[in-house]
Amino acid sequence: MLNTKARTQLQNALPLGMVATKPWLEAQGLSLHFLDNAVRSRTLIPLTAGVYVRLEANLSWKGLVASVQRMSDSPIHVGGLTALELEGLGHYVSIGDKPKIQLYSNSALPRWLDRIDISAEFEWHGTKRIWPETLMHNSQYLRQNTWREALPPLFYSCPEKAILELLTTVPQHTSFEHADQILQGLSNLSPRKLDVLLKACCSIKIKRLFLWLANRQQHAWFKYLTPEQYDLGTGKRLIAQNGKLEPTWQITIPKEM
Structure with a gap:
């Protein structure tokens, strides 16, 4: 028989649709003895070793990521293309049975995340070469997705941050053409946010590539940017293999573009 007070504590700590690890639940004040009994009584359902969901809750990738956060x-x-898709700005819907969810953080994702059977695949992108630690902690450049009422929200990059994150995957996983088409639809970006992000961004490649693509589109916000204040490095940058050199931003681009 489970202690009524501890059961209520468990319900508050682990809402339906979210997951939690045993160490995290213990840190919330639930005893190991109670947790073991909750597993035996099927109040807690093991998803993989040391990771639980309460009762037979339906899991979504949003609930899983909100739990990790x-x-x-x-x-x-959540960043890059997935964040843009959450805003309806992804241009293409993810192809395939399982959507690829782009997650961005300084440290690697917990290993148990890939062991949970869910209709999504998670792709981790390290941010040490993209954003300084201070910006990673700045919620001004994140948005919230209320994936279920009264539960902790899902945090994802604002469009200005997401498009810069997306460019880290060009051309290995995202084509120049796809990135160009996505940026074509981003006519309402905030030049103030872009200016701060471009000053903070650690990647020379991302900044030069973004400025080249943005110059192609000539959205109204482009004229408010201040490239002379961004650290764009020196020398040429090879991005497109067998491409041609773009003289303004000194990057190689596809010959057809």
Whole structure:
């Protein structure tokens, strides 16, 4: 028989649709003895070793990521193409049976995340070469997705941050053409946010590539940017293999573009 007070504590700590690890639940004040009894009584359902869901809750990738965000000691957010798709700005819907969810953080994702059977695949992108630690902690450049009422939200990059994150995957996983088409639809970006992000961004490649693509589109916000204040490095940058050199930003681009 489970202690009524501890049962209520468990319900508050682990809402339906979210997951939690045993160490995290213990840190919330639930005893190991209670947790073991909760597993025996099927109040807690093991998803993989040391990771639980309460009762037979239906899991979504949003609930799973919101759970990871809540338990993580360091910032982790949905970014890149997935963040743009959450805003309806992804241009293409993810192809395939399982959507690829782009997660960005300084430290690697917990290993148990890939052991949970769910209709999504998680792709981790390290942020040490993209964003300084201070920006990773700045919620001004994140948005919240209320994936279920009264539960902790899902945090994801604002469009200005997401497009810069997306460019880290060009051309290995995202084509120049796809990135160009996505940026074509981003006519309402905030030049103030872009200016701060471009000053903070650690990647010379991302900044030069973004400025080249943005110059192609000539959105109204482009004229408010200040490239002379961004650290764009020196020398040429090879991005497109067998491409041609773009003279303004000194990057190689596809010959057809």
